[in-house]
Amino acid sequence: MELFTPDFGLIFWMFVAFAILFFVLYKWGWPAILKGVESRADLIDKGVEYAQNAKEQLDHAREQADAALAEARKQQADMLRDADRMKTQIIEEAKEAAKKEAAKVMDAAKLSIEQERKEAEKQFRNEVSAFALDIATKVVKGEMADKAQQKKLVDSLLDDMEKQN
Amino acid sequence: MPMLKGAIHKLATFIVIAVAMICPAVASASSEGESKINPKEIIFEHLGDGYGWEVPFNHHVRIPLPIIVWGQDGLHCFMSSKVDHGKSYTQGNATFLISPKDGEYPGKLVEIVDGKEYRPWDFSITKNVCALFIAVILVIWSVLAVARWHKTMGHKAPRKFVGAMESLITFVYDGVIKPTLGAKAPKFAPYLLTVFLFILFMNLLGLIVVFPGGANLTGNIAVTLVLALITFFITNFMGTKHYWKEILWPDVPLWLKFPIPIMPLIEIFGVFTKPAALTVRLFANMMGGHMIVIVLTLLIFIFGAMGAAVAGATTVVSVCFSVFMLLIDVLVSFIQAYVFTMLSTLFISFGQEDGHHEPHKPAPQSTKN
Structure with missing residues (x-):
């Protein structure tokens, strides 16, 4: 059958045509395409990786920012608490110091009051003794108006002196 | 609108049927003088090669193609x-003609030497060779x-034809x-990819009925044999x-390979x-x-002889x-190019196995269609 007997001319031209086709594509076609496709795939892979990394970093940065914020809040709270504590402490200390000062002032006041009191007592005694002397003088002057009396008193005084001696 | 559309559909259907009914009648009327058609001859003429390229609607004019032969005297x-x-054509001392149907080489160019047909070395650019060159171009x-x-364009994504x-x-x-x-893919990829695209283009060109296509290239055993x-x-x-x-x-x-080498013979x-x-499948x-x-x-045309009504019905069905078969053929064109490439890859990979590791056995795909 004609269909099953390959024609010599067609086989010849088929070889020639295929050789030309293969040569042209081998030289200028396939290397450029395969390399291009490969490098583009690499580029896409790299791009995806880069994007993933960037996303990760972004997430990380957000986390870090959140952490920093939380830290700052904590510090603020700590500081506030410290300040509060310091305030109470200072007030406490001031109170203490004031108390001490007051006690000291009180002591000093007590002391001076005591002294004053002693002074006053002394003065009072002096004044009392002066009054008493005055009164005694006046009494004595009154008593001495009568001669008999005077003599009696001198006698008694003399007696006393005698007794003492 | 739907009513109008329906009317257009009905009208179109009517026209198609009417044309289908009338055409064979006209054809039979006009070709009354001609001899009865010989289906076998027509089929083999269409499947085979030719020295000219048919043009549509005309049986007498063909696109002339160069004939190159190495005859008795050069x-x-x-x-x-x-x-x-x-x-018959005489150039110098040599006389050529295309052998008639009852000749020794029917449909082939022969040289007449002493009244006997003699087949010269025929390097003619026949229809198939011409189609081959079109496919190559x-x-x-x-690909370029x-x-x-x-x-x-660097790494930009290709679009349209280049993307496809x-x-x-x-x-x-x-x-x-x-x-x-x-790892050996880059070494053999140029050949395999070339084969794939070449077969695919030849297959698809064969489905186009008019000039740049229509040659039954991959349905020619010489082409598939070379590949x-x-x-x-x-x-x-x-x-x-x-x-x-x-x-x-x-x-x-x-005992399977020593005194009588059964296995080596089979291999x-x-x-x-x-x-x-590979040859026969494609x-x-x-x-x-x-x-x-x-x-x-x-x-x-066979049923056309039985009257206009039968011919019309056959026309519509045929x-x-x-159309359905041509659509299937588009699919088959792709599948066959793919299968040829796949089997070539498989055969080449058999030749590339080295004994270091257990030879992997790819599942034999029996794509017979």
Whole structure:
């Protein structure tokens, strides 16, 4: 059958045509395409990786920012608490110091009051003794108006002196 | 609007049927003088090669193609129009004509020497050769378009035709060549990709009915034979030591290969059946597709003899089936190109096995269609 007997001319031209086709594509076609496709795939892979990394970093940065914020809040709270504590402490200390000062002032006041009191007592005694002397003088002057009396008193005084001696 | 659409549909259907009814009647009326059609002859004329290229709607005019022959007294070149319609042509001392149907070489160019037909070395640019060149130019142009894109546009995504070509190429490269050949893929990819695109373009060109296509190229055993032979040469000449050892001294019990080398014989037989299978598979599939469409078309003329009504009905049915078959053929064109490439890859990979690791056995895909 004609269909099953390959024609010599067609086989010849088929070889020639295929050789030309293969040569042209081998030289200028396939290397450029395969390399291009490969490098583009690499580029896409790299791009995806880069994007993933960037996303990760972004997430990380957000986390870090959140952490920093939380830290700052904590510090603020700590500081506030410290300040509060310091305030109470200072007030406490001031109170203490004031108390001490007051006690000291009180002591000093007590002391001076005591002294004053002693002074006053002394003065009072002096004044009392002066009054008493005055009164005694006046009494004595009154008593001495009568001669008999005077003599009696001198006698008694003399007696006393005698007794003492 | 829907009513209008329905009316247009009805009208269109009516026109198609009317034309289908009238045409065969007119045709039979006009061709009354001609002899009865010979379906077998028409089928084989369409499936086979020719020295000119038919044009639509005219049986007498053909696009002339150059005839190049090496006759008894050297090289002769002339256009095929010189030997049209059984004319003989004399150039120098040599006389040529296309052998008649009852001749020794029906339909082939012969030289007449002493009244006897003698077949010269025929390097004519026949219809098939011309279609071959068209396919080559188209493949080169489309592949270089993709290559140019990669050189000039850098890493931009290709679109439209270039994108389609590239996805075809990567489909075969990443889907067939790389998984099968592994590290050796870049070495054989140029051949396999060329074969794939070449077969695909030839298949699809064959489905176009008018000039740039219509040649039954991949349905011609010479074309498929050459392709299969190239795969055969690559497989065996680039085969590894392990591959030859597996053929000549396979891992089977000694009695299977020692006094009578049963297994080696089978293996050697297998070496030659592989390209034969490649040849016949592609050839038979594509030729079958063309043949079915032609037969369906011829049915119109065969039944045309039975009267206008029968002819009209046959026309509608035949045209519907032809369109359906052509659509199937588009699919088959792709599948056959793919299968040829896949099997070539598989055969080449058999030749590339080295005995270091257990030879992996890819599941034999029995895509017979």
